[in-house]
Structure formats: C-alpha cells, structure tokens
Amino acid sequence: MALDFPGPATGRHPLRRQEVTEQIKAFILRNHLKPGDPLPTESVLCESLGASRSSVREAIKTLSALDIVEVRHGHGMYVGRLSLVALVESLAFRVQLSSRDDFTVLGEVIGVRQLLEQGLAASLVAALEEPHFDALAALVSEMRELADKGETFVEQDRAFHLLLMEPLKIDLVQQLTGAFWDVHSMVAPLLAPSTADGRETADAHAEIVAAARRRDVAAFQAAIEAHYGPVRKQLATHLRDSGNAVDGRPEGR
Amino acid sequence: MALDFPGPATGRHPLRRQEVTEQIKAFILRNHLKPGDPLPTESVLCESLGASRSSVREAIKTLSALDIVEVRHGHGMYVGRLSLVALVESLAFRVQLSSRDDFTVLGEVIGVRQLLEQGLAASLVAALEEPHFDALAALVSEMRELADKGETFVEQDRAFHLLLMEPLKIDLVQQLTGAFWDVHSMVAPLLAPSTADGRETADAHAEIVAAARRRDVAAFQAAIEAHYGPVRKQLATHLRDSGNAVDGRPEGR
DNA sequence: GAGGCGTACGACGTCTGACGTCCTATGCTT
DNA sequence: AAGCATAGGACGTCAGACGTCGTACGCCTC
Numbered sequence: 216m217a218l219d220f221p222g223p224a225t226g227r228h229p230l231r232r233q234e235v236t237e238q239i240k241a242f243i244l245r246n247h248l249k250p251g252d253p254l255p256t257e258s259v260l261c262e263s264l265g266a267s268r269s270s271v272r273e274a275i276k277t278l279s280a281l282d283i284v285e286v287r288h289g290h291g292m293y294v295g296r297l298s299l300v301a302l303v304e305s306l307a308f309r310v311q312l313s314s315r316d317d318f319t320v321l322g323e324v325i326g327v328r329q330l331l332e333q334g335l336a337a338s339l340v341a342a343l344e345e346p347h348f349d350a351l352a353a354l355v356s357e358m359r360e361l362a363d364k365g366e367t368f369v370e371q372d373r374a375f376h377l378l379l380m381e382p383l384k385i386d387l388v389q390q391l392t393g394a395f396w397d398v399h400s401m402v403a404p405l406l407a408p409s410t411a412d413g414r415e416t417a418d419a420h421a422e423i424v425a426a427a428r429r430r431d432v433a434a435f436q437a438a439i440e441a442h443y444g445p446v447r448k449q450l451a452t453h454l455r456d457s458g459n460a461v462d463g464r465p466e467g468r
Numbered sequence: 469m470a471l472d473f474p475g476p477a478t479g480r481h482p483l484r485r486q487e488v489t490e491q492i493k494a495f496i497l498r499n500h501l502k503p504g505d506p507l508p509t510e511s512v513l514c515e516s517l518g519a520s521r522s523s524v525r526e527a528i529k530t531l532s533a534l535d536i537v538e539v540r541h542g543h544g545m546y547v548g549r550l551s552l553v554a555l556v557e558s559l560a561f562r563v564q565l566s567s568r569d570d571f572t573v574l575g576e577v578i579g580v581r582q583l584l585e586q587g588l589a590a591s592l593v594a595a596l597e598e599p600h601f602d603a604l605a606a607l608v609s610e611m612r613e614l615a616d617k618g619e620t621f622v623e624q625d626r627a628f629h630l631l632l633m634e635p636l637k638i639d640l641v642q643q644l645t646g647a648f649w650d651v652h653s654m655v656a657p658l659l660a661p662s663t664a665d666g667r668e669t670a671d672a673h674a675e676i677v678a679a680a681r682r683r684d685v686a687a688f689q690a691a692i693e694a695h696y697g698p699v700r701k702q703l704a705t706h707l708r709d710s711g712n713a714v715d716g717r718p719e720g721r
Numbered sequence: 722g723a724g725g726c727g728t729a730c731g732a733c734g735t736c737t738g739a740c741g742t743c744c745t746a747t748g749c750t751t
Numbered sequence: 752a753a754g755c756a757t758a759g760g761a762c763g764t765c766a767g768a769c770g771t772c773g774t775a776c777g778c779c780t781c
Contacts, residue, residue, distance in 0.1 A: 228771075231735065232529075240561060247568050256761060267736045269522065272762090276485075276526045280533035281558045288762055289743035297562045301554035305534045308493060309550045315500050323640035330641075334587025387576035388583075481742075484764065509732060520765045525733090541733055542772035 235266050235274035240283065243294055254284065254292040280304075299394040303401070306394075310402045318450055321402055325450070328395045329443045332376075335383065336436045342382035343427050350378055355421045362413030369400055375420055406453050415445060488519050488527035493536065496547055507537065507545040533557075552647040556654070559647075563655045571703055574655055578703070581648045582696045585629075588636065589689045595635035596680050603631055604677045608670060615666030622653055628673055659706050668698060 239260070248254075255263065260271050275292065278284040282295040306324065313320040332339075354375045361368040373396050380389045419442040426434035492513070501507075508516065513524050528545065531537040535548040559577065566573040585592075607628045614621040626649050633642045672695040679687035 228734095244564055244568075249565075258761080269525075269735060269737090272522075273526060273529045273734090276529040277533040280530040281554060281561070283558065283561055286762070287744090289745080289760085291761060297558065297565070299555065299558065301534060301558050302552065305536065305550065305552065305554050308534070308536055311497055312502075312550070315497075320640065323638050326638065327640060327644070330584070330587050334583050385576050385579065387573065387580060391580070481763090511732080522764060522766090526763090539733070540773095542731085542774080544732060 231266055231270045232273045232277075235260075235264055235270055236277055238264055239274060239278060243283070248294045250294050250296045252294045254294060256291055299390050303394050303397045306398045307401045310398060311405070314402065314405050318406070318454060321399070321406075322447065322450055324395055324398050325443060325446055328376075328392070328399065329439060331388065331392055331395070332379065332439045333436050335380070335388070336439070337432050338383060339379065340427050340430050340432050340435050343379075344382065347378065347382055348424060348428050351375060351424045351427075352421075354378070355417060355424060358417035358420060359414070362417050365413070367413065368417070372396075372416075372420075373400070379423070406449060412445065416442075419445070484519055484523045485526045485530075488513070488517055488523055489530055491517055492527060492531060496536070501547045503547050503549045505547045507547060509544055552643050556647050556650045559651045560654045563651060564658070567655065567658050571659070571707060574652070574659075575700065575703055577648055577651050578696060578699055581629075581645070581652065582692060584641065584645055584648070585632065585692045586689050588633070588641070589692070590685050591636060592632065593680050593683050593685050593688050596632075597635065600631065600635055601677060601681050604628060604680075605674075607631070608674045608677060611670035611673060612667070615670050618666070620666065621670075625649075625669075625673075626653070632676070659702060665698065669695075672698070 239254075242248075243254075254260075257268055257271055257275075260266075261268050264271065275284055275286065279286055279295070281301050282298045285293045285295040287293065306320075310318075310320045310324065354371045357371050358368045358375075361371070373393070376392055376396055377389060380392050383389075419438070423435065423438040423442060426438045492507070495501075496507075507513075510521060510524055510528075513519075514521050517524065528537055528539065532539055532548070534554050535551045538546045538548040540546065559573075563571075563573045563577065607624045610624050611621045611628075614624070626646070629645055629649055630642060633645050636642075672691070676688065676691040676695060679691045
C-alpha cells in the first residue's frame with residue numbers, strides 16, 4: 216500500500232499524450248530544427264519516449280493541428296510550417312456557428328481586417344515603393360478584366376491584400392492578414408452566392424493604390440474605409456433580410 | 469478485381485480521420501450546439517460514423533487542439549469554448565523556436581499588441597466611461613503596491629489590457645488582445661528573469677488611463693508608445709548582449 | 722432515519738498486435 | 752538504357768483488452 220500522496224488539485228497523472236506532446240516540442244527546440252526538417256518516425260518516438268503508438272499518434276494529431284508537425288503519408292514526419300492555419304480553422308468554425316443566428320463574428324473579422332490595414336496606413340504609405348505599386352496595379356487590372364467577364368477574382372484579391380502588407384517586412388502581420396482574409400472568404404459564400412459587385416470592388420482596390428501613390432495617408436485610410444463599406448453593408452442587408460428567419464428559432468433553445 | 473478507378477491527383481481515399489473530423493463539426497453546426505453542450509460519446513460516434521475508435525479519437529484530438537471540442541476525462545465530450553488557444557500555442561512555439569537565434573517573432577508579437585491598442589485609440593478614448601477609468605485606476609494601484617513590494621503583477625497587467633478593450637464590445641478584439649498578451653508573457657521569461665522595472669511599468673499604465681480620461685487621443689497613443697518602448701528596448705538589449713551567444717552556434721547548422 | 726463508505730457502471734486514456742495504403746528504392750526484364 | 756515488378760519503410764486504420772477518472776446507487780454504520 217505505498218501511499219504516494221496525491222499531487223495538487225489538478226490530475227495526478229499527467230496524461231501520457233500530453234507528456235509526449237511536450238517532449239516532441241522540446242525535441243524540436245532542443246535540436247534547433249526548422250520547418251521542413253525531418254522528425255523521428257512513429258516507431259522511434261515510441262521507443263525513445265516509452266509510449267505506445269496510440270499515445271504518440273494522438274499527440275502528433277494535436278501538433279499537426281497547430282502546424283507544428285507535418286505528416287506525409289508514406290514519407291514520414293517533418294517540422295510544420297508554423298502557419299496560422301489553426302487560427303483560421305478555429306475562427307472559421309466560430310463564424311459558421313454564429314452564422315445560424317447572426318453574423319456578428321464575421322463582422323468582427325472584417326473589422327479586424329480593416330483595423331490592420333488602417334492602423335498601419337502611415338507605415339504602409341511610407342514603405343510602399345514603385346515596384347509595389349506596379350504589382351498592385353497589375354492585380355487591379357486583372358480584377359477588372361475578370362469582373363467585366365463576370366468572373367470572380369478571389370486569388371487576386373488575396374494577393375492584393377498580402378502584397379499591400381509586404382513592404383513592412385513583418386511576417387506576423389502578413390500572416391494575420393492572410394489568415395483573416397481566409398476566414399472571411401471561407402465563410403463569405405454563406406452570405407450571398409457571389410453577389411459581389413466585381414467592378415465596384417476592383418475600383419475600390421484601385422483607389423487604395425492611387426492614394427498610396429500620392430503618399431496621402433488620409434486618402435489611403437478613406438479608401439480602405441470605402442473598400443470595406445460595401446462588405447459591411449452587404450452583411451447588414453443579409454442580416455435584415457433573412458435574419459433569424461433561417462430557421463424558425465426566435466432565440467436560444 | 470473490382471477496379472474503382474482512382475480519384476484526381478490528391479489522395480483517392482479521403483482519410484477516415486479527416487472525414488470524421490468534418491462530420492463532427494457538421495454535427496455541431498447542424499444541431500446549433502453552443503459551447504458547453506454535450507456531444508455523443510466515443511462509442512456512439514464510432515457506431516454512427518462507422519469508424520474505429522482510433523480514427524474517432526484522433527479526429528477529436530485535432531478538434532480538441534482547436535478548442536472546438538472539449539474532453540473531460542470520466543465525464544464525456546462537450547462543445548469547446550472556441551477560444552484562441554490554438555493561436556496562442558502555435559505562436560508561442562514559434563517564438564520559442566526563433567528565440568534561439570533572434571527574437572524577431574517576439575518583437576512582431578509586441579508590435580501587433582501595440583498596433584491593436586494604437587489603432588483603436590480613437591474608438592477607445594470615445595468609448596471608455598467613468599466605471600472603466602475607476603476599474604483601470606484600481607488595477608494601477610494594485611500594480612504600484614505590488615511593485616513597491618518587489619513583486620510581479622502579471623495578472624493585473626493582463627486584466628488591464630483586457631479591460632481597456634472591453635468598452636468596444638468586440639469579442640474578437642478582446643480575445644486577440646488576450647491571446648497576444650498570453651504569447652508575450654508566456655515567452656517573456658526567456659528574455660530576462662523578471663527584470664521588469666515594476667514601478668516604471670505601473671506608471672506607464674497610469675499615464676494611459678490619464679490620457680484616456682482627458683479624451684486626448686494623441687496623448688493616449690503616446691502613452692501606449694511609452695508603455696511598449698521599454699519592452700522593445702529590453703528586447704533589443706537582450707539581443708545585443710547575448711545575441712547568438714546562447715550557444716556557440718554562429719549560424720545555421 | 723441520516724450520514725458515510727464501498728461498489729458498479731459509464732466514459733475517456735493507454736497498450737498491443739495486425740493489416741491496409743502510400744511512397745521510394747532496388748533490381749530484373751525487355 | 753528505359754520500364755516494370757517487387758520489397759521495404761512509414762503512416763493509416765481496425766480490433767480488443769485493460770487502466771483511470773467520476774458519478775451514482777446501495778449497503779452499512781451510528
């Protein structure tokens with residue numbers, strides 16, 4: 216009856232899976248690995264960590280969801296790209312869940328997108344150079360062409376907003392921009408099946424570039440405002456039209 | 469030899485685990501579940517989804533990492549809180565990984581924290597009311613007391629920055645503030661073992677409140693700047709002092 | 722009869738072993 | 752030399768058993 220007195224309130228046995236998770240992270244840190252570097256195979260991990268394959272695999276699934284580990288079937292495991300996919304997945308689901316009743320979360324996502332670009336307006340206007348303007352203008356041209364043909368231009372749109380942030384050379388900001396764009400576009404179809412006024416949107420992007428070219432911070436911010444205005448309006452319209460009429464549920468069950 | 473012709477380039481068999489993941493998410497959406505609502509047990513999921521327990525469990529580990537599903541040992545499974553823990557975990561690891569050589573990522577995290585508060589300066593100054601000022605001032609008092617006793621006040625610091633964002637009533641912004649704060653504080657010990665000039669930091673917070681009370685947007689932004697200034701400076705100092713001397717590695721292995 | 726303790730059951734956690742699928746590489750065939 | 756066939760390594764899936772955690776029911780004690 217060896218009475219190993221129980222630890223504090225929290226679980227006495229630190230879950231095996233959790234331990235393995237931490238040890239794999241520690242392994243990456245300890246060996247200074249970079250994204251893409253190979254990791255030990257499952258069987259090796261099982262041995263060296265003294266855990267069963269189940270525990271190791273479940274730990275890896277957690278790390279995989281966070282893009283800390285990347286698994287390639289048939290190849291092996293590698294250090295992940297440490298992107299923000301987890302944020303995107305998580306937020307996208309939250310938006311979908313809240314979309315049953317209202318679109319508040321989607322509205323907040325759009326608000327954050329706008330905040331990022333407007334909050335950095337001064338830095339951006341100062342940092343953008345001719346090559347950037349040319350590339351941005353080229354994207355706007357593509358958008359216009361596609362809009363006139365009645366097609367969409369999601370890829371150009373994403374590229375535009377990423378490129379806009381590029382001169383800052385701040386990875387995190389660029390990735391956040393991409394992440395929130397992804398969430399937005401991933402759930403946009405829920406609003407209206409491509410009701411986007413293509414031409415109008417393309418013109419809004421053009422105005423952003425024009426203002427930046429003139430190094431006019433105020434105009435730049437106004438252009439951003441004008442870009443997101445229609446989006447918000449569309450959201451509000453959708454709220455009023457369908458509202459909680461999606462299903463007869465007036466409020467909380 | 470029933471030859472079911474292979475699908476497109478990408479994996480012909482959509483991984484079972486992946487399917488289960490999507491189906492669980494769909495289940496939550498379809499039934500309009502909210503955070504905290506109970507989910508079917510593992511065994512029920514295995515039956516209804518026709519998958520083995522391993523696949524179901526691995527799928528759940530993924531959803532658990534994204535805080536879409538919460539597992540309570542001995543109790544059962546529930547809809548998660550849909551927080552931003554995944555972002556925190558992911559970013560924190562990235563900061564640790566980059567900390568071996570430089571602290572660029574940590575610097576970027578701090579930059580985003582600053583961007584959030586400065587970018588919303590106008591809205592915040594307009595939205596803050598007396599009760600907020602009082603609560604914020606109370607936190608500053610606590611900070612000062614603790615600082616004078618030579619103790620730290622991480623909890624008060626976090627509460628301060630969250631409360632600052634509260635009047636906006638934008639959940640996402642508040643959660644992002646908390647998330648980036650968490651990342652920052654989670655990795656701060658790597659910089660210097662609580663070298664924080666407590667008193668100075670507390671005063672910086674006081675100045676933020678004072679500026680907001682005067683409804684002075686410019687002063688508010690300046691106070692934010694002054695708050696993060698020392699933090700950045702500490703970071704730069706640490707970079708110069710220890711630099712890549714953490715271990716003798718001059719550069720990439 | 723009220724309170725406390727022990728057992729039974731449900732649900733998640735871990736382990737083991739086997740087989741399927743994907744990819745690569747080796748070596749034979751043409 | 753080019754192409755195919757086979758063997759091996761590594762991840763994916765399945766099945767069954769046992770351990771741990773919590774709860775609830777029921778027995779025992781007072």
